[in-house]
Amino acid sequence: MTTSPVRDARAFKISELAERLGASPLAGSAVGLDSKVFQGASLDEAGDGHVTFIRDARHKKALEGTRASVVIVDEAMAADVAGRPYALLIHPNPAAAFARALEALNPGPAMPPGVHPSAVLEEGAKIADSASISALCFVGSGARIGPGTALLPGAHVGAGAGIGADCVLGPRSVVADGCILGDRVRLQSGSVIGSDGFGYAPDTDPAGEPMHRKVPQIGTVRIEDDVEIGAGSCVDRATTGETVVGRGTKIDNLVQVGHNSVIGPLCILCGQVGLAGSSRLGRGVMLGGQVGIAGHLKISDGAKVGAQSGVGGDVAPGDMVSGSPALPHRVWMRAALAFKELPDLLKRVRRIEKKLFGSDR
Amino acid sequence: MTTSPVRDARAFKISELAERLGASPLAGSAVGLDSKVFQGASLDEAGDGHVTFIRDARHKKALEGTRASVVIVDEAMAADVAGRPYALLIHPNPAAAFARALEALNPGPAMPPGVHPSAVLEEGAKIADSASISALCFVGSGARIGPGTALLPGAHVGAGAGIGADCVLGPRSVVADGCILGDRVRLQSGSVIGSDGFGYAPDTDPAGEPMHRKVPQIGTVRIEDDVEIGAGSCVDRATTGETVVGRGTKIDNLVQVGHNSVIGPLCILCGQVGLAGSSRLGRGVMLGGQVGIAGHLKISDGAKVGAQSGVGGDVAPGDMVSGSPALPHRVWMRAALAFKELPDLLKRVRRIEKKLFGSDR
């Protein structure tokens, strides 16, 4: 297994790890609870000193061949471990417990507080003492950087922008002028917060020639707490007012969020999703990869949209839609399955017509 | 309403604003034409001292509840304003007039001429006296930066590139070696002009193994006047010759323009559009979000392509196509509407066959 050489991996006794995770260790396996675990790995990759997990009982069989030292399972998978070559930790949510184990074992490099000499700070930028401003970063005039926040090399925070506490701005990420980030926001490399919205008014120039007149985009972006934004993703600033990404929402790579969109809390936007302007997403909306949402639509709480779908109308709470243009998911599924029958169906109808009307038509 | 705190908003008397826009003020409302307006806002957000607009008479009803001080409307909406809590400005193109009002009220931060000490200029770079080269920018040898042009922090202009007058290159945007920009071009953050085109020739290496041999991309990109290119969008340089983006064309975020494409003037490319190599777009072509255009196609003047469509053939002047593969828009619309009937249709044909032939088939 390869893991990043730059993480400062720790080690815990299995009993300590169990306590940290609120998991119940099952004693009696060949691996004592005093044994050390120093890293997490997938079921396939795990070896000596590794913790892994099984999501639920359907994957129980996979336990057999594992070379992990500890496996996190749920109660339905609790078993007599006498003599087995791994310890079991029982936890109601093995996937989440594994995530927390990875977190505990891989605290990540500590970012030194302070400002690297190659960073450029404009007048009036306010940097918290515990913030870390890395090499080649830019912080504009009047911008605020909160405590514990790290700007990784080359990150850009524009004039008047406000970054909360404990954020991580990835290498070469951009927060444009006046945009606001809450606490614990993570921006992956190359993401752009606050690019101009795509707004033009059809007009004519002084010579009477047609032109697309730029509508100045004077609004901002507000990113709430615990949001993560993927590499290369873009959140446009509002024309007026603000574009909002709600608390705890997670956005994957290369996603486009149009100006004046308002995304609710706890949404999941997979890679390469595109939201046109003024989209409104409720709480916990899930959009599959490469989905497109037309402008000014409301995607309500808990709605789900299948990958590559094109949504041209509002989606009701809890509904799942798929297809382009999108249909209720089950309707789309049946139609998509039948699609390949179409050429055959044409032939069959021609045969029927011949029999019935004595001709093709 | 939240607007960017870093814009240096001005204020105008309503009568002054009307004059600037070439609009006719209707006197007599409760708001005198000497009152000050200092910002623009959408109809919902507007409050005291704000100007807003109504696109056309269909939205007339929305006027009733507004708290704006001034509303720009077209002649069809001119009305007796006696006693109303807002003034009316009459203009034949309210949306364009509003854009110009936003422009007048928000001149944006003045970029100081000169070169920031942290910027790196190679030998022979020619920077106009009135150009502004911000922190951490790079300008390669022999590159030219025109008067009034601003490179925002971290922008990159490669060797031998030429940037015209009054351009704005956003934070961390890239213009690669030898590429040419006209006047008043705007690049949003993270856009890339002049990346290598995607060209390989199937070949074998000295050991007889297959390989994809890179075709050197020695051409350039030429961006004409008044073009805007969105965040994260990429315009590839030509293999030989040049890739062209025509005058006044506007390109949204995360758009891919393949090598040797020639895009005409006044086109609109929405977010996440992809043009394969050697695409030729005429004048005023409009491509919806996530559209894909196969290589070597001609999309003629005034053609429109619906969102998410996949175009595999030329499109005639003024035509609108939709779907993947794309069909004439109306044909596609009817077929797309009928799509969900397909499973039912299969059943119905089976019933007919049973009746007619005594069996399913």
Place this chain on the structure above:
Amino acid sequence: MTTSPVRDARAFKISELAERLGASPLAGSAVGLDSKVFQGASLDEAGDGHVTFIRDARHKKALEGTRASVVIVDEAMAADVAGRPYALLIHPNPAAAFARALEALNPGPAMPPGVHPSAVLEEGAKIADSASISALCFVGSGARIGPGTALLPGAHVGAGAGIGADCVLGPRSVVADGCILGDRVRLQSGSVIGSDGFGYAPDTDPAGEPMHRKVPQIGTVRIEDDVEIGAGSCVDRATTGETVVGRGTKIDNLVQVGHNSVIGPLCILCGQVGLAGSSRLGRGVMLGGQVGIAGHLKISDGAKVGAQSGVGGDVAPGDMVSGSPALPHRVWMRAALAFKELPDLLKRVRRIEKKLFGSDR
């Protein structure tokens, strides 16, 4: 023809060029084999002193009007050139020979070895003597940069990353902590290697509220020899273990490669392709533009996927699939062709039903 003014174009005698390419010159045309050729160009653009090529005999007619001095053709196109205004070079693979001619004629700017004073190197970064670290680059602690490798301005190599020999990292490209690149890898501008994978476990916070708990992404990315990655493309690091891009694979712009994907050698991924997590691509797989691959799928050796397709299941060796959801290519083609008949088909079935059952249904 416009070519980049910054390339240092050379000139060769036609006979010399032929020798370099392993091509056989046909003597006797009006252009002597001692004449100089200094640049390559497309058939349309080529002029005096230019070499061009014709892919195969289907394009033979295009020869007639050319103004090139030399044309590379295959044996089937060998012809009596007496009196013709261009020389012919015979080569079994004209496209590859042309690529090599471009390479020979355009060696590109030599990157000076050494570290630009504005670059930032952390402690313990190991830079080969012949490597070139341009302005405003960042190389983290413990990172290794191999001989002959060039980091163009603003490139970022994170702590513990390893870059092989003769690589080119484009302006503002990012290789995150701990990621590994082989030899002769090219990253275009703004590409990101090693962003965090998109992994969250559903969980509840201490207040009992639902949350998406981030699964730390502690794995890495390994890019093998001779890979090229396009502008703005993102390759996510693995949750644990590694994401792999195999030898000689070429990836176009704005492509998303999800965490733990393993891409085989010699694949071609066109623009805006998206691979969900844990995709496995075999050898020589070809994915058209805007294709989406769902998670945990196996796309076997030599498989091809048509542009804009959405793949929801494994693809067998050598198969070609198209559509969303994807079908065998021929099945999809026939169905896609029949799609526009659907509204008419509905009418015809209604007519039949009326005749047969005396009513619409």
